[in-house]
Amino acid sequence: MRGRDVKHISLTLLASLFGGGKGSHALDETTWQAVMGLPLFDGLLAAEQVRLRELATQLLADKAFSGAGGIEVDDGMATAIAAFAVLPVLNIGYDWYEGWREIVVYPGEFIHDGEHMDEAGIVHHVRDVRSGEAMQGGPMVLSWEDVEHSGQGEGFNVVIHEFAHKLDMMNGDANGRPPLHSGMVPADWAREFQSAYDDLCRRVDGGEDTVIDPYATESPAEFFAVLSEYFFEAPELLQLGCPAVYGLLASFYRQDPLVRRRSI
Numbered sequence: 001m002r003g004r005d006v007k008h009i010s011l012t013l014l015a016s017l018f019g020g021g022k023g024s025h026a027l028d029e030t031t032w033q034a035v036m037g038l039p040l041f042d043g044l045l046a047a048e049q050v051r052l053r054e055l056a057t058q059l060l061a062d063k064a065f066s067g068a069g070g071i072e073v074d075d076g077m078a079t080a081i082a083a084f085a086v087l088p089v090l091n092i093g094y095d096w097y098e099g100w101r102e103i104v105v106y107p108g109e110f111i112h113d114g115e116h117m118d119e120a121g122i123v124h125h126v127r128d129v130r131s132g133e134a135m136q137g138g139p140m141v142l143s144w145e146d147v148e149h150s151g152q153g154e155g156f157n158v159v160i161h162e163f164a165h166k167l168d169m170m171n172g173d174a175n176g177r178p179p180l181h182s183g184m185v186p187a188d189w190a191r192e193f194q195s196a197y198d199d200l201c202r203r204v205d206g207g208e209d210t211v212i213d214p215y216a217t218e219s220p221a222e223f224f225a226v227l228s229e230y231f232f233e234a235p236e237l238l239q240l241g242c243p244a245v246y247g248l249l250a251s252f253y254r255q256d257p258l259v260r261r262r263s264i
């Protein structure tokens with residue numbers, strides 16, 4: 001399940017986050033080479049690979065990784081996560097990832113135990129299974145098993161998903177609208193994303209077998225995060241299903257994975 005929430009986390013989990021064994025890691029050369037061979041990175045120019053590596057090295061120095069649930073994060077695991085994480089900021093800069101530090105890695109999906117307040121102000125107890133989680137100004141949690149399934153060019157990447165939430169949170173609660181660059185028109189973003197979101201919700205509600213994972217219909221924030229996964233992992237599917245949104249994501253991330261893929 002792409003069960004990912006962006007706000008709530010239990011005190012039990014918070015307590016476990018600040019256990020021992022966390023720290024910075026060095027880039028592991030063998031892992032780096034292996035990860036660069038994944039479909040996700042197909043078509044990157046040599047200069048882009050150099051920049052990607054510099055950004056990954058920066059992330060490894062900036063973030064503190066810690067293992068939870070009996071797992072220890074080694075340099076190889078941290079390197080793989082860093083490589084996936086920095087692809088979205090390749091052309092917009094590392095600043096977008098500053099202001100928080102902790103990345104917690106579980107061996108597999110983890111239980112989220114928390115509370116959710118509905119529109120009427122009633123607090124509900126929520127318990128579900130997740131593969132990743134990103135908290136505003138706070139830690140990110142990832143399932144290692146899901147990290148291992150990322151990068152295959154099939155539309156799934158838990159690391160890109162959670163970092164997309166972090167980008168979205170740069171201007172407040174995750175709502176599917178990250179801060180846009182100058183020259184981008186917020187009204188265009190709002191209109192095209194809303195229209196594509198409504199369309200996908202309609203199709204999913206109608207029982208249609210959609211190209212995009214139905215998890216994207218959970219909320220506009222999840223829509224942005226899931227579509228960001230497709231943008232990098234399976235750009236041809238996104239371009240086919242939501243061409244207007246593809247163009248806006250290309251403007252936002254300042255890269256065009258579709259052109260990159262076609263170059264190989």
Ligand SMILES: [Zn+2]
Pocket residue numbers: 003004005006161165221222225
């Ligand atoms: Zn999510």
